[in-house]
Amino acid sequence: MGLLSILRKLKSAPDQEVRILLLGLDNAGKTTLLKQLASEDISHITPTQGFNIKSVQSQGFKLNVWDIGGQRKIRPYWRNYFENTDILIYVIDSADRKRFEETGQELAELLEEEKLSCAPVLIFANKQDLLTAAPASEIAEGLNLHTIRDRVWQIQSCSALTGEGVQDGMNWVCKNVNAKKK
Known part of the structure; x- marks a missing residue:
């Protein structure tokens, strides 16, 4: 059964649920992104001290998005949320060049996690509205994303x-939602 026929089957099932884990360093824009997806007010965002969960409907899928805080003291607890993750979304602050090495190390560690093995990865190169933002292509090269061979991945400005x-990123998510469930 090909991916297209699997997706057609999934789309015909009402409210096919997908578990998405939304990770990244603190101040990368994860919660703003989640609120944007849920069409909520983004004018007052505070740092996430634990986690936020939102369910978002997209292209016939019910996306259950888990936004976990990215502060250094919280990151060791990320692994408590890996179980049954269908898609990993990793958010990078494209304008915070001083933290590219740190964010790259965190992403590399996530890609080594057995419970996340083969989960498709969407990397959002966020904050592209800022003049100091690095383009997605530069981030992809700096993080050696081209070496990822064990899963599908996409970097999205x-x-x-x-x-x-x-929405372009979420369209990619919906196209690749079944990669782990094959």
């Missing part, structure tokens, strides 16, 4: 603040 690029 976006601005969680303006919403630009967010």
Whole structure:
């Protein structure tokens, strides 16, 4: 059974649920992105101290998105949320070049996790609305994303603040939602 026929079957099932884990360093824009997806007000965002969960309907799928705080002291607890993850979305602050090495190390560690093995990965190169933002291609090269061979992945330029690029990324998610469930 090909991917297209599997997706057709999934789309015919009402409210096919998908578990998405939304991770990244603190201040990358994860919560803003989540609120943008849920069409909620983004004018007052506070740092996530634990986690946020939102269910978002998209292209016949019910996306259950788990937004976990990215502060250094919280990151060791990320692994408590890996179980049954269908898609990993990793958010990078494209304008915070000083933290590219740190965010790259965190992403590399996530890609080594057995419970996340083969889960498709969407990397949002966020904050593209800022003049100092590195383009997605530069981030992909700096993080050696081209070496990822054990799963499908995509890097998507976006601005969680303006919403630009967010839907393109979510379209990719919906196309690749079944990669782990084959």
